[in-house]
Amino acid sequence: MIIYFVLIIALLISLITDILKRKILNIITLPAILFGFIYYAVFQGLEGFLFSGKGFLLGLSLLLIPYLLGGMGAGDVKLMASVGALMGGSFVLNSFVYIALIGGLISVILIIKKNGFIYSVKSFYFYIIFLRGNFVSLLLSRDKSSSISFPYGVAIVFGTLCTFIWGSFI
Template sequence: MEKIVLLAALIICLITDLKSRKILNIITLPTIAFGLIFNILTSGLDGFLISGKGFLVGLAILIIPYLLGGMGAGDVKLMAAIGALMGTSFVFYSFIYTALIGGVIALLLIIKTNGLRNSIKSFFFNVVLFRSNLGSIILSKNKESSVSFPYGVAIVLGTLCTLVWGGF
């Protein structure tokens, strides 16, 4: 049952994030509540602890990137909802897959935006020669040259990877 709710929430969040770059509270908050209630009804106090810890881990994983302006609050709430629904280890593995997928997407977008030659040149000067801050490659303050994408896509894909393959 919880997998059906998870899949429904993921599909809706993927669509809304792609269309409007928003992950809606009307999806994440009821998913959090459902996860808590479902886990309590099926496992009692242990279910409450599973759901509560999962919620907190999901929230904690993305709160710093959110506070630094790297992502929206909807992304954080979606990860917290995944944790509340599926538990601590599931949300942790989802985050690992999400980070890997998000990194690949970001790298491809940087290469597409800056061109392969400029990206390699920038990487060489910034990393190999320590000429500049590595963050300037990814987190540019100039809005025109910065690369961004709806991170909910990576969260959905990472969570689906966890559903299919589980942990490591």
């Protein structure tokens, strides 16, 4: 089916550009979104348009808060929205579970790689035992020099491919 082809091409190009340039290009995500709306509207009418629209809005909303908090770029949000527009709401929701797990795993690996395993475990327990309620405020007040970042598009691409291959996580 052509919709799968468009999805795979958009994901692969986004993966490459995110790794090499730390950017997910509008020239990839916006046409994919538009293609999803048009494809479903032409072949399924208003119901198809609404199917694509719900997926788009869900994909957009899932990563909107992390974007607004500065945790990720707008390209990541638009890539997730394009997955929703192309595949629908239930697919993007299932993908999000895989994406969160993969993103969390990558984050843990990078933290351990930067700080060392023993230091990471000690600081984790210190935060839990001594700071409890202040943990969120501590995370929000950390300086940018100590932060670790990675191209989250990698997690989006692999999480979407996991959903494509294995189906629903739930």
